[in-house]
Amino acid sequence: MEFIKSWFIDGANKTGCRFIVIDxxxxxxxxxxxxxxxxxxxxxxxxxxxxxxxLTEDTVLTSRLMYFDLIVLTKS
Known part of the structure; x- marks a missing residue:
């Protein structure tokens, strides 16, 4: 998990991502x-x-959307 986060803020990575969103x-x-x-x-x-x-109210969620803000790593 740490590798993935650090890869997105590496200077050689030009994806321009700020948030990682997962399901x-x-x-x-x-x-x-x-x-x-x-x-x-x-x-x-x-x-x-x-x-x-x-989704309807009676739908059971099998997953939840979550995010990580990469800006916290650049301030370290």
Whole structure:
């Protein structure tokens, strides 16, 4: 995970990325892993995510969108 983050901020990488967005399994272990690695939920609730993505209220989310802001690495 650290390699991926550092690759995006390397001077030789010209992708111009600021955020890494992932689709994490909506399971406690997976969400905890990504949270420990600095990722945050893109939506504060599952209901918000369902509304934004056009899913019905009764849909069970099997994944959650999460992001990491690479700007925090450039300030270190």
């Amino acid at each position: 994490s399994y909506n399971e406690e272990r997976s969400l905890r892993y990504h949270s420990k690695n600095g990722f945050a939920a893109l939506f504060s609730t599952e209901e918000q995510e369902k509304e934004f993505t056009g």
